[in-house]
Amino acid sequence: MLLENDFFLTELTRLFQKGKTSGSINLTMKRYDGRTKPLPRTGHVPDPTEYKCLIRATLGSKKISTVVHQKDVNKFQLAYANLLKGNLDGMKKKDKSKKKKATQ
Numbered sequence: 001m002l003l004e005n006d007f008f009l010t011e012l013t014r015l016f017q018k019g020k021t022s023g024s025i026n027l028t029m030k031r032y033d034g035r036t037k038p039l040p041r042t043g044h045v046p047d048p049t050e051y052k053c054l055i056r057a058t059l060g061s062k063k064i065s066t067v068v069h070q071k072d073v074n075k076f077q078l079a080y081a082n083l084l085k086g087n088l089d090g091m092k093k094k095d096k097s098k099k100k101k102a103t104q
Contacts, residue, residue: 003064003065003066004066005066005068005072005076006079008055008057008064008065008066009079009080009083011057011064012057012064012083013083013087015057015059015062015064016083016087017087018059018062019059022060023059023060024059025057025058025059026056026057026058026059027055027056027057028055028056028057029053029054029055029056030053030054031051031052031053031054032051032052032053032054032067033048033051033052034048034052050069050070051070052067052068052069052070053067053068053073054066054067055067055068055080
């Protein structure tokens with residue numbers, strides 16, 4: 001379901017809270033030009049005047065997404081970064097095995 005940017009961030013916070021107890025969250029970001037149907041094989045490919053960013057998050061069967069316009073990217077990116085910093089505390093640290101290097 002496509003959400004407004006602010007509502008997407010609040011729903012993403014809820015997904016992070018649910019994800020701490022069950023499952024993992026998948027986040028994807030990709031360039032989006034506004035098309036919902038594929039272009040025909042023949043013909044000229046129109047250049048969009050403005051690219052957007054499509055952001056999706058999934059936790060199990062719950063899926064949310066939003067489209068961020070160019071003019072809103074900076075504001076959204078700051079809010080998104082703060083959200084990630086606050087909620088990525090439950091990640092497991094990578095085990096650093098102590099390997100001795102052979103001296104020559």
